[in-house]
Each structure stands twice: as C-alpha cells, then as structure tokens.
Amino acid sequence: MRLLIIIPAYNEAKTIKKVIQSIPAKIKGMAKYSVLVVDDGSRDNTRKEAISAGATVVSHLINRGLGGALGTAFEYARRTNYDVMVTLDGDGQHDPKEIEKLIIALTNARANVCIGSRMMDSRGMPWYRVIGNYGLNVITLILFGIWTTDSQSGFRAFSFSAIRKIEVRTDKMEVSSEIFSEISRHKLSYVEVPIKAIYSRYSLGKGQRNSNAFSIIFKLILKKIAS
C-alpha cells in the first residue's frame, strides 16, 4: 500500500523541516510513502525548507486557507492514486510518530476515516481551547448528525475510498467540520484514536482562535442552508 502524507502549510518555514524530518523512515503496513507539502501562498521560505527536507511541494500562488490547501491535497491524492492519505499540521503540533497509530486504527477497524483526537486526553490543552472545541463539536453534531470528540483536529487518515468520495468545497477553517459533513453525506465509517498535541508558544499562535468559532458556525449554517 502507498501512503501520502500531507502537510498544509502557510508561513511555516520555522517548523516545516523539523516536522518532515520527524516522520519515521518506515511506517508499518505501508510499502512506501511520500510527503506532500501544500504551500498555501507562503511569503517566507516554507517552500524552500520543505524541498530541502525532501518533500514534494505544490504551491498556491495566493493564500486560500486551510480548506483550499486540503482540497488541493485531495485532488493530488486522487490524481496520483494513493491508497491512504494522512494529514497533519505543519506547526509541530502533531507528533509524526503517531501516523502509524492512525493507520493501524484505520486498517484494523476497516474504516474510511480515522481522526486523531486531542480531546480524548485533553491534558495540556489550554482550557479556552477545550471549551471552543467542545462548542464546535456540538455544532457539528447539530448540523451533520455526527458526534466526534475533536471536530477541529488536523491529524486524520483517509482510506482509498474516502479520498475519492470526500469533496472539499470550503476554503477556510470550516473545512474541519465540512469533513464530517462529507463523512455523513457519503455514509463513511470513521474511528477516533487519542493523540497527544504538542503545544508551544508558536503552535498556539498559529492555531485556531476561539473568535474564529463564530465565523465557522455562520459559514457552516449558510452552507447547510445552501445545500
């Protein structure tokens, strides 16, 4: 089986190389893997750093947001026929050694999607983030009928079938909830595994703010009305 590891990145020159280099050389159950960095219109040396770390890079001419970058990743994975795709953040918040954990859970449960949940063991997560994430989980349940412990997690694994079925249409942070909308729409099976989140001043500064929650909710409601 061929694995594609996706790292969406916007101005992550400080951390991207370290993240790529922390990916284990061998991943259990995978014959080989490739790393794709979707450089979302960065103005720093993200592209250069990622290439020097050995990753393939596709660059957006202008910044389109997390949803835009993930949409490009899905399109790339479809065109190049990968069997499994894993996404993780470029700010160092996720431990690449846990990629294997997600893949094992995905294959053992024969699921279509595996979510790495930071909330199954939220120790170390700032309290305001716990509240914000919980609120968005409730909104995801109300709008899409799926309960998840971490609707905003960026650490996910997708099967061959999920890569082909999931259609990303949103551009910004609301993509995380949109993925659950797609899981529900295509009746995909999904599992969750606990992951540890590494919080640094840098990753906290780069991550989602609670104030974004209102914009995400507004856009998700409008998306629901429009569909």
Added chain:
Amino acid sequence: MKNISIFEIIFTLFAFFAWSRAILRYRESKISNKDLLLWTAIWFGMVTIISIPGKADYIARVFGVRNGAEFMFFIAISILFYSVYRLYVKANEAERQITNLVRQLALQGRKKNKLP
C-alpha cells in the same frame, strides 16, 4: 386633488434612477431577465405604495401589521436580508472559483517544475 409631498417626489425620482441603472445593467448583459423583472417589480411597487394615499395602510392591515410605515420597514429589512444572503452566496462562489484556479495552477506547476 392630493398634495404631493417632497418625500414622494424624491423617492419617485430615486426609484426611476435605480430602475434605469437596472435597465443599463440588463443591456450590458450583467443581470438576467429574472433580475430585471424583480427590480422592476420592487421599484414600481414601492412608487405605487408611496403614491396612493392609504394604500400602504391597507396592505399592512392585510398582512396583520399596524400601519403602512411599519409594513414598509419590514419589507425593506426582508429585502436587505435576502440581498445580503445572495451577495454572500455569490462572493462564496467567486472565492470557490478562485481556489479552483489556484489549485489547477499549483498542480500543473508541480508537473512542469519536476520537483522532487
């Protein structure tokens, strides 16, 4: 003979000005038949309601609203909400098209540059 107020004159002139803009946009093929009809109905409807004494109050009572002024206020707010929603949908669609374009360019660029 009914006295015409300054408000009625200004509003009627403004309505005709706005309608003429809609016709221009239609001639330039920037709006559809449906949009032109909608704007024609809105502006002529408004002028009619403003010009005929007691008409707004009558329509308001039919809809269960106290008086014509309140009715006009509700209608204006509803139109504004709808317009904002339509603008939002259109802006979103434009954003989506830009993203698609940026995506295709990014994926083609990778092929040409033969990155590792």
